[in-house]
Amino acid sequence: MFTLDSRLQQDTVAVGDFPLCRLLLMNDAQYPWFILVPLREDVSELFQLDERDQRMLWRETTFLAEVLKDSFAADKMNVATLGNMVAQLHMHVIVRRRDDSAWPAPVWGKQAAVPYTAQQVERVKERLRLVLTEDFCFAEG
Template structure:
């Protein structure tokens, strides 16, 4: 049975579910910072997901990033899996406003 890591529960607010992932919002006022967590037990690495789940995770990540970029007028989207604090596989999708422009 899927359970969100206790650290993620403590540091985030629930938003909802995609077909594969639980979507949570990081409790950080500096950036719109969302996290997708595949609802699969005992998965800590992307390669542990089967091929269909890997594709689904990427589709959900891409759809979320595109929507956030448009909604927040982002200059850059930071998308990454990090495991330095929480071993449960999770994808960070962070809106960044870098202050640079492609024509500069």
């Protein structure tokens, strides 16, 4: 049975599910920062997914990155799996702009997170809702 890592659960807001991954919004209003977590048990590395799931993870990641680039006017998209703090396999998909507070450095570890308000979360979800539900098999959370 799939269980979301407690640190991801604490630091994010659930947005919904793709066919393979749960889509999370990092609770830091300084950046549109999303995380994809495969709905698979005990997976910490990409190579632990079977080939079909590896392809689906990449498909969902690239689709999300394209949607976010257009929706949030990104100058650059950062996409990465690190797992140094959270062992559960997860893919960061982060909108970067030249005017963001960490540019050009990485977003993590630079400054304290600024939590979203409930209204801001709803605006982010609304911004994505039509594109995600029309163009991909996505279920809102």
